[in-house]
Amino acid sequence: MPPFIEIHIIQNIAPSNLNRDDTGAPKDAIFGGFRRARLSSQAQKRPVRRFFRESRLIAPQHLGLRTKKVMARLSEMLLTRGREAPDNAIRQALAAIHMKLDDKGEAQYLLFLAEDELARFADLIDRHWDALNIEADGKKSKKDAKSTLPKEVIAEASRILDGGRAADIALFGRMLADLPGANQDAACQVAHSISTHAVERQFDYFTAVDDLATPEESGAAMIDNVEFNSATHYRYAALDPLKLLANLQGDEELALASVRAFIEAFACTLPSGKQNSFAAHNPPAFVGVVLRQKMPINLANAFEQPVFPQRDRALSALSVERLAHQEKTLAQAYGEEGPWAVLDLTGAWDAGGTAVVKLADLAEWAARQAAERYAARG
Numbered sequence: 001m002p003p004f005i006e007i008h009i010i011q012n013i014a015p016s017n018l019n020r021d022d023t024g025a026p027k028d029a030i031f032g033g034f035r036r037a038r039l040s041s042q043a044q045k046r047p048v049r050r051f052f053r054e055s056r057l058i059a060p061q062h063l064g065l066r067t068k069k070v071m072a073r074l075s076e077m078l079l080t081r082g083r084e085a086p087d088n089a090i091r092q093a094l095a096a097i098h099m100k101l102d103d104k105g106e107a108q109y110l111l112f113l114a115e116d117e118l119a120r121f122a123d124l125i126d127r128h129w130d131a132l133n134i135e136a137d138g139k140k141s142k143k144d145a146k147s148t149l150p151k152e153v154i155a156e157a158s159r160i161l162d163g164g165r166a167a168d169i170a171l172f173g174r175m176l177a178d179l180p181g182a183n184q185d186a187a188c189q190v191a192h193s194i195s196t197h198a199v200e201r202q203f204d205y206f207t208a209v210d211d212l213a214t215p216e217e218s219g220a221a222m223i224d225n226v227e228f229n230s231a232t233h234y235r236y237a238a239l240d241p242l243k244l245l246a247n248l249q250g251d252e253e254l255a256l257a258s259v260r261a262f263i264e265a266f267a268c269t270l271p272s273g274k275q276n277s278f279a280a281h282n283p284p285a286f287v288g289v290v291l292r293q294k295m296p297i298n299l300a301n302a303f304e305q306p307v308f309p310q311r312d313r314a315l316s317a318l319s320v321e322r323l324a325h326q327e328k329t330l331a332q333a334y335g336e337e338g339p340w341a342v343l344d345l346t347g348a349w350d351a352g353g354t355a356v357v358k359l360a361d362l363a364e365w366a367a368r369q370a371a372e373r374y375a376a377r378g
Contacts, residue, residue, distance in 0.1 A: 002242045003373055004292040005259065005366050007266055008299060009235040009284045010196070010323060010346075012316045016280035017228045018271040019043040025201070025227040029194060032304035037195035037231035039271055044190055044235070047269035048262065049168045057261035062254060064114045064166040064174075070094070071105025077122035086125065089132040093125045096149050096157035098178055112174035114164025121160055128153050163247055167258040170247035171239070187244035188237060188262065189296070195231035196303040196319040203227055228278065232315040234303060234323070235284075237266055238296040241370035242377075252374050256367045263289060263363040285316040286323070286349065288342040289362055291369045297336060302326030317346040324351040341365040 019027045019039045029038045052058045067073065071090055078086040091101060101107060125132055131150050161182035163169050173186030204227075207220035239262060245255045267287045275281075302322045309315060328351050331337040340353025343362050356362050 002240050004296040005239045005241055005369055006290050006292060006296060007237050007263060008288040008290070008323065009267060010232065010286040010316055010319045011235060011282065011284040012232040013230065013270070013282050014278070014280040015228050015230045016278040017226065017274040018280065020273050026229050028199065029192070031194050032306060034198035034306050035200070037199045037229050037233065039193040039233065039235070041190045041192050043271040044193065045172055047271060048265040051265040051269050052168060052261055055265070057264065058167045058257060061115050062165055062167050064112050064164070064169040065118070066110050066112045068106040068110055070107050070111060070113070071101055073118055074122055074125070077119065078125060081122070081126050083126060083129060086133070088134060089125045089129060092132040092134065092149060093121060093153070093157060096154045097161065109177065111176060112169055114166035114169055116164035116166065117160055121157070124153065124156055124160065163249070165248050165251055165254060167248070167254065167261065170244055171258060171262060184247055185243070187247055188239045191236040191298055191300070193233040193235040194300060194303065196234050196322070197232060197307045197309070197315060199229045199231050201227055202229055226274070226277070232319050234300055234319065236298050236300065241373050245374060255374070256370055259367045259370045260363040263366045264359055267359055285345045286320045286342070287359065287362060288340055288349070288353070289366045290340045291338045292336055293338055294336055295334070297330055297334070299323055299326045299330070314346065317348040320344065320346045320348040324349050327351045
């Protein structure tokens with residue numbers, strides 16, 4: 001097994017409904033026989049990707065876009081090159097990789113494409129404009145449409161979907177149903193977070209009054225309720241730095257920047273459900289990063305028996321204490337006593353490691369561990 005860089009977080013979140021199910025209720029799970037608050041893996045990944053873009057931790061050309069609107073994006077790029085009405089050319093170019101768009105110019109499913117891949121497609125279309133800008137026959141099959149294209153266009157187009165050295169695609173992977181050769185296995189695994197303690201469903205009953213109501217019109221114009229909870233979460237992710245480097249085509253500088261960015265983004269972000277109503281902006285009380293040599297270890301079983309509140313102790317501190325005990329137990333049993341670096345605001349962590357006072361220092365420590373693994377490859 002390759003080495004893994006893990007991030008472990010204990011985070012108390014105020015009353016909120018960050019990640020809802022199909023009924024509008026906060027997602028939950030039964031763990032250890034008790035109901036726990038839950039944040040799905042998918043809901044945690046999207047804000048990480050947005051944080052990359054908005055914080056500029058990763059250059060825009062090294063990020064991906066998840067979209068059906070391929071035609072619109074390529075049209076924007078081609079218009080800046082003076083190519084007007086590029087729809088036919090775009091359809092022909094995409095036919096070279098068996099990608100067909102509907103009448104609105106959208107793909108049949110969400111695509112996760114690198115900005116660099118889209119830019120190279122725009123460049124391909126621009127350079128082969130005359131050969132591609134012909135009326136497309138919507139009745140043709142993908143195979144027939146491809147057969148009418150110049151061989152050099154087909155060959156070049158088939159090489160474009162290589163991941164584009166996009167950090168988020170390299171981290172989280174992608175699957176393109178019609179293009180299995182462009183699939184990429186994720187370098188990062190993100191667990192569904194769970195509360196370290198049992199939770200009960202809570203409801204906020206609320207009313208709204210019509211501002212233009214007459215004195216005779218008493219009472220509420222609207223009555224409703226919304227479900228919410230408040231919980232201390234355990235969050236976990238495992239990153240394979242060697243897989244990340246391979247996904248980024250051997251670009252060590254970009255791989256190290258991606259490690260730093262992921263540590264910061266994962267710690268700083270949460271799903272955004274109903275934040276205008278709850279404003280639960282609560283950063284973690286504990287962020288720990290560890291290098292595992294043999295296998296990743298999710299410490300969620302520290303909370304199989306729920307943490308119970310104590311009058312004079314915060315749930316966050318009790319949870320960190322339980323986490324440290326689980327780490328010491330498993331590290332000794334399985335010989336995985338890897339180096340830790342911790343940002344601990346609770347003072348309850350007693351499992352050793354390098355203490356840091358800033359999240360940026362923790363991200364830099366993780367990047368150094370990855371750099372040492374890259375150097376050790378010989």
